[in-house]
Amino acid sequence: MATSTLDRPAGGATAARGPVRRLSAWLHRHAGVRLAALLAAPLFWLVVAYLGALAVLFVSALWTVNGFTGEVVRQPTLDNFRTIVTDEVYRTVALRSVGVAAAVTVIDTLIALPMAFYMAKVAKPRHRRWLVVAILTPLWASYLVKAYAWRVLLANGGPVDWLFGGPGSGPGYGLGATVLVLAYLWLPYMILPIYAGLERLPDSLLEASADLGARAGRTFRAVVLPVVVPSVIAGSIFTFSLSLGDYITVQIVGGKTQLIGNLVYVNIGAANNLPFAAALATIPVLIMVGYLVAVRRSGALEEL
C-alpha cells in the first residue's frame, strides 16, 4: 500500500512534464548533442572569424599590386617577401620592433614583480581589492588619451624636462619615449597575471624557506621566482605582442621612429599596397610563433 501511494505521484509527474523538461531529459541522454550545442558558437567564431581572417591575410600576402593601375593582381608570388628579406630598411625596422617589445617586457617585469608581490603577500587582504582596482583603472581610460597625455609630459619644456633640470634635458620624443610609454600602457597586463600567480603561492612556503634559514633575497630567488615564472611568461606574451603590433604610440611620441606597425599602416593607407601590408603583418605573427615555441621548449609552461 505504502509503495503504491508513493508510485502514483511519481508517475503523474512524468506525464505532467513539459517540453522543456523532456528536452532536458533527452539532452541528458545524448552527451554528443550537448557538447555540440555548447561549442557551436565559439567554434564558428574561432574557425571563420579568427582563423579565416588569418588565412586571408596569408593568401593576400602572396598577391601584388599593379604599379600602374593600383589594382590588386591575384597571382601568387613571393615577391613581397623577397623585398622584405632583401631590403635593408625592413630588416632594421623589424629588429627595432623586436627590441622595443623586448625592452618593454623587461621593464614591465621589473616593475610588476615587486608591485604584485606587495599586493599579494604584504598588503592587508582588505586593501588588496583596492590595489587591483587601482591597477585596472588606467585600462578604463582611452588608449589614445593616455598616449597624448604622455606627449604633453614629454614635450620640450614639459614636466619630464623640468624633472630632469630644464627644457631639452629630458628624453624628448623618440625611441626611448616609445619604450617608456608602451611600458606604461601595458604594465597592468604584466601585474595582473603575476599577482594571480603569487596569490596562489601559499604563505607557508615563504615561512618554510625562512624557517630553513633563507633570507628574503634567497627566498625570492629560490621559491617565489620559480613559482611565478609561468605567470611572468603569460604577462610577457601580452606586453610583447601588444608592443610588437603598436603603431599609434610611436606616431604620437616616437618622433621619426618607425616600427612594423607604421609600415603596415603606411602601406594600407598612403601606398595603397594591401598585399605588401599583409606580407609585413606576417612578420610579428612569425615572431610571436617563434616566441611561443621557445617558451614551450624552455618547459616553463609545464609548471602551470
Place this chain on the structure above:
Amino acid sequence: MSAGPATPAVALRGLRKSFGAVEAVADVDLEIADGEFFSMLGPSGSGKTTVLRMIAGFEPPTAGSVLLGGRDVTRLAPFERDVNTVFQDYALFPHMTVRQNVEYGLRVRRVGRAERRDRAAEALRSVRLDGLADRRPAALSGGQRQRVALARALVVRPKVLLLDEPLGALDLKLREQMQVELKALQREVGITFVFVTHDQEEALTMSDRVAVFEHGRIAQVGTPAEVYERPATPFVAGFVGTSNLLGGEAARAVLGREGTFSIRPEKIRLDGSPPTAEETSAGGRVAEVVYAGATTRFVVDLDAGARLVVTQQNLTTTSADVAALRGRPVRLAWRTEHAVAVPVPAVPTPLPKESAHAYR
C-alpha cells in the same frame, strides 16, 4: 650545550599576542625541557598555534619574550633561530624534487655538495622514503609528504622541532601509525619536540608533558596522566576525555561533599555487585546505550539529579545484551578516590558543549 643542562630548551615569559581587538594569546608562561616531547592541546582558536608561530618567529609577540636555550630571541627573524617547523599543510616547495626539498636548508647554510647528498639521503632513510628522492611532492601521498616535511626540518639538526598539527590531514589509520613513528623518531634523534594538536588522544599518547590551552591561556600543564586523572579545571576535565562532572546538589547527595567533582567514565562500574568499603555508589536509570565494538557507553541519569557517562569493556557482553539495559534502573559504583575535586575558576568559563574527540 653551553647554557647548561638545567636551562630549558624553550622558555616563554609573559607572552601575549593581540590581533586588533582579539587577544589570541594572553599571558603565557611556559618552560619546555631539553629533549622533551611537549604537546600544546586545545580547541581551535585557543592560541596554541599562535604560540608555536611566535616560537618559530613568524609572529612578533605583542608583549613578553621567547627564550631558546636561555637566549632571548624575541626580536630575531625565523632564519636566525635554531628551530624548525613542520607545517600543517607541509609547505613543500612544489617546483623541487623530494631531495631538493630536503637539501634546501643545507644549501642555504652552504653545506658542501657531497655532505648535502649524504645527509639528505640519511634523513630520507630515517623517515623511510629513500626510494622517492627524485619525485616531485605532487606525486606523493599525504603521508609521504608529511615525512618529507619531517626530513626537511630534521636534516638541519635543530635544537627544537615545532610541529603544527602535522597529522591533522591524514586519515585515522595513517595518523595512528605516524603517531608511533614520530614518537620513535623523537626518541632516536633526541630533539625537543613541540607538538600542537587539537586531538586529546594524540596529545595523551605521544607526549611527555601536555599544556591544555583555553582562550589564549594555559589551563593546565602536566604529564598526560596528571592532566587526565587530575584535571585542574572543568574545561580540562571536559576537553581531555569526557566531561563527567558532579556538582552542587548532586555532589552533596551522592558524595556528601561541597564542590565539583570529575569521575572518568571507565572508573565507574554498573555490574550490579554491591559496593565495597572503598567505593561510593549511586542509583540511577540507563537513559541511553551506545555500542562501540570494544566498549559500550551508558548514559545514566542519577536519582540524585545528575547525568553520568559510564564506559564498560565488552568482555562477555554483546550489543543485544547491552541494548536490553536501556531504561532499566542500575546501581553505579566507583572507588571513592576516583571522584576528583575540580576547582572551579573564580570567573567560570563555559564548558564545551560537545568535545569532538571525547570518545575514541
